[in-house]
Amino acid sequence: PKHLVIAIDGPAGAGKSTVAQIVAQRLGYTYIDTGAMYRAVAWESIHRGLSSCDSGGIASIAKNINLKLSYVNGMTNVTINGLDVTDAIRTPEVSKTVSSVAQIPALRQVMLKMQRDMASSGGVVMDGRDIGTHVLPGADIKVFLTASIKERAKRRWEELSDKGFDVDLSQLESEIASRDKQDCEREAAPLVKAPDAIPIDTTNLSIDEAVQQILCLCEEKM
Numbered sequence: 001p002k003h004l005v006i007a008i009d010g011p012a013g014a015g016k017s018t019v020a021q022i023v024a025q026r027l028g029y030t031y032i033d034t035g036a037m038y039r040a041v042a043w044e045s046i047h048r049g050l051s052s053c054d055s056g057g058i059a060s061i062a063k064n065i066n067l068k069l070s071y072v073n074g075m076t077n078v079t080i081n082g083l084d085v086t087d088a089i090r091t092p093e094v095s096k097t098v099s100s101v102a103q104i105p106a107l108r109q110v111m112l113k114m115q116r117d118m119a120s121s122g123g124v125v126m127d128g129r130d131i132g133t134h135v136l137p138g139a140d141i142k143v144f145l146t147a148s149i150k151e152r153a154k155r156r157w158e159e160l161s162d163k164g165f166d167v168d169l170s171q172l173e174s175e176i177a178s179r180d181k182q183d184c185e186r187e188a189a190p191l192v193k194a195p196d197a198i199p200i201d202t203t204n205l206s207i208d209e210a211v212q213q214i215l216c217l218c219e220e221k222m
């Protein structure tokens with residue numbers, strides 16, 4: 001069978017990483033969480049006390065750190081120069097900063113190259129915001145995953161509560177909305193559905209139903 005390249009994009013909390021990870025597992029493919037890569041750079045820039053306006057400094061972080069993604073028990077483990085930042089990159093603080101950092105064109109350029117290299121041998125599921133439009137425009141399958149803002153906020157709330165963060169649902173909703181706005185309105189590789197991406201609205205779908213729909217698309221191409 002062919003080693004497909006699968007691109008999954010969409011706004012925060014639409015279920016991309018959960019769904020993409022299971023699809024990858026079922027197909028025996030590599031899963032690449034590009035949001036985790038931007039989060040890692042955002043975390044490192046906070047850690048070093050850089051302002052999110054320091055484009056040069058932030059792009060050079062991406063060039064110089066040793067960023068590693070690995071997958072353990074269905075979770076993306078992230079290390080920066082050997083330091084485990086898996087949990088640190090998911091804090092509300094990083095979530096609030098990451099979209100400003102991700103606007104920097106010089107940073108996106110570095111990420112684009114890394115992400116293309118990671119996908120070069122095929123057999124990958126990559127999720128993010130600009131995968132189908134910029135990173136892997138020739139992907140065999142492109143999916144644009146969405147869900148209502150209410151449902152996305154609820155999912156993030158459950159995720160954070162499970163980790164012991166005490167967050168307010170309506171505040172979370174407005175933070176997600178503002179991140180979406182920044183991601184959609186930025187100049188460099190904004191969040192937009194690729195014309196040839198298949199839209200899947202997960203508001204009323206179970207994880208398994210979304211996975212099945214994508215696996216069906218894959219079968220047609222294998």
Ligand code: C5P
Pocket residue numbers: 012013034035036038039098099100102127128129130131179183
């Ligand atoms: O996917 P996740 O919500 O973890 O991504 C965090 C942020 O990283 C997004 O809100 C977006 O600003 C940025 N991002 C991006 N391009 C990608 C993936 C993530 O700009 N391909």
